[in-house]
Amino acid sequence: MPRPISVRIDPSALAHNFAQVSHRAQQAYAGHGLVPPRFWAVIKANAYGHGIAPAVHAFQAADGLAMLDLHEAIQCREQGWTKPLLLLEGIFSAADAELAAHYGLTIVVHTAEQLQWLQHSKLSQPLPAFIKLNTGMQRLGFDASDFATAFQQAKALQQQATLGDLGVMTHFARADEDPSTTQQQMAHFNQYAAPHSSWQSVGNSAATLNTDFPQWLQPNVQYWLRPGICLYGSSPFIDLPAETLHLQPAQTLEAELIAVQHLKAGDQVGYGHTFTATQSMRLGVVACGYADGYPRHAPNGTPVVVGGIRTQLVGRVSMDMLTVDLSAIPHAQVGTKVVLWGHGGPSVDEVAQASGTLGYELLCAVAPRVPRFVLAEENHEK
Ligand SMILES: *Cc1c(COP(=O)(O)O)cnc(C)c1O
Secondary structure (H helix, E strand, O other): OOOOEEEEEOHHHHHHHHHHHHHHHHHHHHHOOOOOOEEEEEOHHHHHHOOHHHHHHHOOOOOEEEEOOHHHHHHHHHOOOOOOEEEOOOOOOHHHHHHHHHOOOEEEEOOHHHHHHHHOOOOOOOEEEEEEEOOOOOOOOEOHHHHHHHHHHHHHHHHOOOEEEEEEEOOOOOOOOOHHHHHHHHHHHHHHOHHHOOEEEOOOHHHHHOOOHHHHOOOOOEEEEOOOHHHHOOOOOOOOOHHHHOOOOOEEEEEEEEEEEEEOOOOEEOHHHOEEOOOOEEEEEEOOOHHHOOOOOOOOOOEEEEOOEEEEEOOOOOOOOEEEEOOOOOOOOOOOEEEEEOOOOOOHHHHHHHOOOOHHHHHHOOOOOOOEEEOOOOOOOO
């Protein structure tokens, strides 16, 4: 028998989350008299650890899918996705342009080198492209002073049928926590990028879910929003749990107890003896460790559900195991189910917060050695 640990992916939760998020944004945009937004469902990093294939099927209602890796885009085409696919970092070499054209991809152009590679390309079909403005994140995008020139060069490439439709794009640095920064970034975008095209892409999950965001947008613009994390049932906001946004967990990491220890007062647990029993207690040993993607920094007290009852981690997480307090769970024994996060367990955001990280990192990091099961789509048992 394989080690008793698995990760379960629920496509119905992915589909539910997309419907929830898109409905919320549609309402907010209608309330501000804006054009109904369209949606790139972001599926980079193997769909935030959920797998490309289930994501492609669950996000059928999206207008397009966005990712970084060419091979993930190709997988989408192989799964039968015929709508747009966006390479969020564009091409990494001249040769990528031909492949992108072959698979009918849309690209981001964010740097002068990419324009040069495109100048030397003879493509089977023009590539639709978003020209990206750096509005203050200082990561990808042309600065305001270079943007008009870059857009002119893109137009020249459009004339020679290397590029197709041209849009404009930016990315927000603090949409999850500081509206005034987003407002400034949007003002910058409206000034320098928006005049070039009414096909515009802004907005990660935090901006998509923020119902105040549309007040900084312009009428008669076709916005393509780019939600990622919220589609996977994790909240982009530190103070707003996913369930208050009506999001459902789509990834459940579960394992079993493989041993039970009986401690007496004073016994110390695990590497570094970071937990000391204050009274006699039962301790469960779970078949999940940091080599499975569970965060090693999860401290004593991190929530976990054992046999349907919420309890806590005690002692340091080791490579293949972690240990939990069974004081309140007398029925727990070898073979009892443990939910580390997801459906029937703590939320991934709770575990992340306890461990000083984000749901993003945990969802993406489940190790390849953990067997993955995709639930049947009709499974609506919640
Ligand atoms: C990852 C990413 C997104 C999605 O961000 P979330 O916070 O997961 O919603 C959107 N746009 C770009 C450019 C990204 O890289």
